[in-house]
Amino acid sequence: MMPHTSIYCFLACYVVAFGLELTRFRGKSTVSRLFSLGFTGAGLLAHTWYLLNRSYETSLPPLLSSTHDWMLVAAWLVVLIYLVLAVLQNEMAIGVFVLPVVLVLVASTYGLNHAPNNEIYAMQARRSWGLLHAGLLVFGVVAAAGGLLSAIMYLLQHRRLKTRHAQPGGFQMPSLPRLAQANRWAFLLSFVLLTLGYASGLMLTIAAPDEEASVSLMEPVVLISGGVWTLMAGVVGWLLVHRGPVGRQVAWLTIVGLGCLLLTLFGLQLATGNIHSGSRSAAHAVQPEVRR
Amino acid sequence: MNLQVVYCNYQSAEISVREKLGFAKDRLPEAYAALRSAFPRAEWVVLSTCNRVEVYTAQEDPAQLPSHHELAQFFSDFHQVPVHEFFDDLLERTGPDVVRHLFQVAASLDSMVLGEPQIVAQVKEAYSLAQQHSGSGPLTNALFQRALGVAKRVRTETGLAEGRVSIASVAVGDFGRKIFDRFDDKKILVIGAGEMAIEAVRYLKDVGGRQIWVCNRTQERAESLAREWGGEVRPFERLDDWLSQADVIVSTTGADPCLVPVSRFKQARAKAKYKPVFVLDLGVPRDFEPAIRDLDDNVFLYCIDDLEAICEQNRRSRQREVDKALTIVDQEVDKLMGELYHRATGPIVKRLRDQWRDVVDQEKKRLFQRLPHLEKDRSEIERSIEQMVNKLLHPPLEALRDEAREGTPHGLLDALRRLFRLQE
Structure with missing residues (x-):
């Protein structure tokens, strides 16, 4: 039996780290900076431990077990990337922007169903596709x-x-070219990954044997995601055509495109309690005994 | 123990005087040799920058310390300048004031630009050169090592060094470096040849600027500046072409009417395909019409008033940190002086202990020879005597330590020498 860590542990660490990051507006402070990194690191450790615990309890990787865990994995990745950037670019006030996203992700999991997704236990053969x-x-x-x-x-x-x-002395942001570059690459990367993600989801649905539970292509999350994907494809097309110095328009476009995407994804998950809510009543779902 | 500094700086002496008294790096070995031969028992550190010339002296015996006049004479002999030309500009401080002065200098509290970072490196270099030329010794080592520590403490614990305070540094550091990531591939156009342009170009070169175009109505002046900066001269008649090609524009002509109205720059922008341009208008009156900044998203125009407002804001916030920095300096002065005074009592304390130890050893030897049956309790007896000696020595040594917090306790040290007949 692994000792338990609650969400409160790492949420509290991230809240303190965010509070310390806000002191940047008052000027440079190495001590406050180190404490902020320390709390974020401690939070990440507790976060990792929590996800390992969940995986042990459900006998599933956290990415597959439930939307609750999937969101926590997303938050975990954001914190990990933030920590690396914060160490490499310690002058930049990245935490002021990143940590609120982490807090929203972690806090929003309170509204989500903790129970593992039953159909995952059923799709033994296709689990690796589901993981992908x-x-x-x-x-x-x-x-x-x-x-x-x-x-x-x-x-x-x-x-x-x-x-x-x-x-302000402690509140440094990267230069415009660097931000524009980060913005462009992050957008293109997210488009490619999400396209592959949707494609693998479609394959998974189409290839599902009749006796296994599967996700309906008519589910709201699938349909709305498809719409948002089309919007993103439009923005990508525009980006590829306009290669000139149009940083501000790109920034606004990505805010609209990615903002819609994130709001849709998380909004739907919060509203329905689970990512594929329509398939929860799968007739053949077999759930193994969950370790407690 | 005694400390002394004889100095002149930008507050006490004109630059013409400082130039005459300054020590060029290549003449420092000669200066240290001259000081050593004139005052062989003293320790020396010479700090010579464009804003100050300071000679620090330390000596265990106050009587051996050179006087203010003797050091003035040394300056006069070394630089071949009559004493009366600079004597009134040459200031002197002694004792704890020397420590306070050096700490303030190293922490950049005494600098022309408050909080400027170069002075720490200059103090460090001066100390290192003194070590190389055998000028420094135990006292100056303690003094300068602590001064560098104080500078670091002030820099990390206060905001004294935060925010830039010169127009060119604000322009390049706060704005230019956030508009462009790198300057080595940027075309820098300098229009006019004012002092501000020279400073701005220096900062742009520091951040990697290489392609510098000088465009000036007077060809000779343009050529001279281009030579100085390693740039190229561009004919003033074709200014429109250079405006459309440049990434960074520094202008200081102060022409009336303004050199670049909106209509002129609009054409240049169209030719430039609206690529980002960083314009520093340092002319008075302005060379670029202010409405130019609204032409498109990629025009970043800054005039002298915008930059001066930020410099002033930074100066005020640095000024607010001065009290904090002075408190740190005072704490560190007290700490170092306490340590130095305490160190001055060390030799007397050691002699006193040695003398008592000799007496104890003699008495123990006599006792055990006369009463050999005590041998079995030897260790107990020895411990008892040891404790007795320590208890008897404790009150005078404690009094000496207390007295040393305020300064070298010459009176008490003398009393101890006489009461216990301690030999030098």
């Missing part, structure tokens, strides 16, 4: 969040430069 589908989607969503944040930072930096305001 969930993995591509989670990486795509994390890249989308990165694109969204870099677009917001770009607009703030652009506004500061245009209005000729000094930047």
Whole structure:
């Protein structure tokens, strides 16, 4: 039996780290910076432990077991990437932007169903395909969040430069070219990953044997995601055509595209309690004994 | 123990005087040799920058310390300048004031630009050169090592070094480096040849700027600046072409009417395909019409007033940190002086202990020779005597330590020497 860690543990760590990051507005403080990194690191450890526990209890990888766990994996990835960036670029106030996303992701899991997804236990043969589908989607969503944040930072930096305001001592943001580059790559990467993620989901549905539970292509999450994907494809087309210095328009477009995507995905999950809510009554779902 | 500094700086002396008294790096070995031969028992550190010339002296025996006049004479002999030309500009501090002065200098509290970072490196270099030329010794080592520590503490615990305070550094550091990631591939157009342009180009070169185009109405001046910066001269008549090609524009002509109205720059923007351009208008009156900044998203125009407002804001916030920095300096001065004074009592304390130890050894030897049956309790007896000696020595040594917090306790040290007949 592994010792338990609750969501409160790492949520509290991230809240404290975010509070410390906000002190950047008052000026540079190495001590506050180190404490912020320390709390984020401690939170990440507790977060990892929690996910390992969940995986042990459900006998499933966290990406597959439930939407609750899937969201926590997304938050975990965001924190991990943030920590690496924060160590490499310790002058930049990245935490002020990233940590609220983490807090929203972790806090929103309170509204989600903890119970493992029954149909996953049933689809023994296709579980690796399911893992690929969930993995591509989670990486795509994390890249989308990165694109969204870099677009917001770009607009703030652009506004500061245009209005000729000094930047507060501790609140440094990357340069416009760097933010534009991050924004463009994050958007393209999220588009590719989400496209592959949706494609693997479709394959999974089409290839499902009759006796196994499967997701209906007419589910709201599938239909709305398809619509958002089309919007993203339009933005990608525009990006590929306009290669010139149009950073501000790109930032606004990505905010619209990725914002729609994230709102749709998370909104639907929060509203329905699970990502594929329509298939929960699968007749042949067989759930093994869950370890407690 | 005694400390002394004889110095002149930008507050006390004109630059013409500082130039005459400054020590060029290649003449420092000669200066240390001259100081050593004139005052062989003293320790020395010479700090010479464009804003200050300071000679620090330390000496265990105050009587051996050179006087203010003697050091003025040394400056005069070394630089071949009559004493009366600079004597009134040459200041002197002694004792704890020397420590406070050096700590303030190293922490950039005494700099022309408050909080500027170069002075720490200059103090470090001066100390290192003193070590190389055998000028420094135990006292100056303690003093300068602590000064560098204080500078670090002030830098990390206060906001004294935060925010840029010169127009060119704000322009390049706060804005230019956020508009462009790199400058080595950017075309820098300099229009006019004012002082501000020279400073701005220096900063742009520091961040990697390489392609510099000088465009000036006077060809000779343009050529001279281009030579100085390693740039190229561009004919003033074709300014429109250069405006459309440049990524960074620094302008200081102050022409009236303004050199670049909106209509002129609009054409240049169309030719430039609206690529980002960073314009520094340092002319008074302005060279670029202010409405240019609204032409498109990629025009970043800054005039001298915008930049000066930020410099002033940064200066004020640095000023607010001065009290915090001075408190740190005072704490560190007290700490170092306490340690130095305490160190000055060390030799007397050691002699006193040695003398008592000799007496104890003699008495123990005599006792065990006369009463050999005590041998079995030897260790107990020895411990008892040891404790007795320590208890008897404790009050005078404690009094000495207390007295040393305020300064070298010459009176008490003398009393101890006389009472216990301690030999030098």
